[in-house]
Amino acid sequence: MDQRFVMKCGGSTLAALPDSFFADLRGLQENGVKPVIVHGGGPAISETLAKLGIESEFVNGLRKTSDEVLDVVEMVLAGRINKEIVRRMLQNGAKSLGLSGVDGRLITAKPVANASEVGFVGDVTEVNAAVIEGVMAMGYIPVIAPIGIDEAGQRYNINADTAAGAVASHLGVERMIVVTDVPGIMKTVDGEKRVLSSISVAEIEAMIASGEIYGGMIPKVRAAIQCIQGDVREVVIVSGDEPNVLSKAIGDGGIGTRIVRD
Numbered sequence: 001m002d003q004r005f006v007m008k009c010g011g012s013t014l015a016a017l018p019d020s021f022f023a024d025l026r027g028l029q030e031n032g033v034k035p036v037i038v039h040g041g042g043p044a045i046s047e048t049l050a051k052l053g054i055e056s057e058f059v060n061g062l063r064k065t066s067d068e069v070l071d072v073v074e075m076v077l078a079g080r081i082n083k084e085i086v087r088r089m090l091q092n093g094a095k096s097l098g099l100s101g102v103d104g105r106l107i108t109a110k111p112v113a114n115a116s117e118v119g120f121v122g123d124v125t126e127v128n129a130a131v132i133e134g135v136m137a138m139g140y141i142p143v144i145a146p147i148g149i150d151e152a153g154q155r156y157n158i159n160a161d162t163a164a165g166a167v168a169s170h171l172g173v174e175r176m177i178v179v180t181d182v183p184g185i186m187k188t189v190d191g192e193k194r195v196l197s198s199i200s201v202a203e204i205e206a207m208i209a210s211g212e213i214y215g216g217m218i219p220k221v222r223a224a225i226q227c228i229q230g231d232v233r234e235v236v237i238v239s240g241d242e243p244n245v246l247s248k249a250i251g252d253g254g255i256g257t258r259i260v261r262d
């Protein structure tokens, strides 16, 4: 079994993650499991932009990113949030090493198709798997901030779900775990809101079309659909509140929503 997995941790849940979450990661590391973390931090970016009086808006879930916004995105993601995660892992006995996609040209990016509307927002074209594997081989959990760079040295702001999906695809791991602030993809059935234990690509498309999947869930399911076309066997969406969520998600813990190939 592939003992590696990619975990995406959303800004919606980062600050609230209990120590037990990081202790779970340490336990996995001690047992030879090799996690790779890609993190977000959207709410912290918005908070800092507001403090600095810099306007920002989202276009179809992507932050409109000017050069000025890009400075703040990099400062918050690669600085504050990345180091906060590394620190919490250290405090809980897990060994980790923080990087942004710029370090070692970890994430090569190109402008998204609607760059004229959203500015310096990137799509991933290449992931330097050798650097990630090297960090893992040294016994560290890589913690990656979703900033990309192109051949000319231009930086890009990349949606963290998109970046995590690309890292999972390029590493060829079997599983990606998306940790967020809801227990999975929810659907109202007979007037009752339920967490779907699994969902197919066709069902996802239908729920996007009907508006039952909206907002921040859209980039997650899009990234999931993209990476299960390759080697990734399943993507699991779970809540960071659940005790030992990662151990449960990599086992058959019946947790969250599993997205698998049709």
Ligand SMILES: Nc1ncnc2c1ncn2[C@@H]1O[C@H](COP(=O)(O)OP(=O)(O)O)[C@@H](O)[C@H]1O
Pocket (backbone or CB within 6 Å): 009, 010, 011, 012, 013, 040, 042, 179, 180, 181, 182, 184, 185, 186, 187, 212, 213, 214, 215, 216, 217, 218
């Ligand atoms: N069908 C759905 N089931 C669960 N959550 C959904 C659904 N559709 C949209 N969402 C929204 O997606 C949010 C998670 O995305 P987001 O806030 O961007 O989190 P993160 O910061 O973890 O990336 C949930 O809090 C919820 O408001």
Ligand SMILES: CC(=O)N[C@@H](CCC(=O)OP(=O)(O)O)C(=O)O
Pocket (backbone or CB within 6 Å): 009, 010, 011, 012, 039, 040, 041, 042, 043, 045, 061, 062, 063, 073, 121, 122, 146, 157, 158, 159, 160, 161, 216
């Ligand atoms: C292009 C784009 O929108 N980038 C995101 C990057 C952070 C992110 O995705 O964070 P979450 O996972 O917490 O949402 C942003 O600027 O907010």
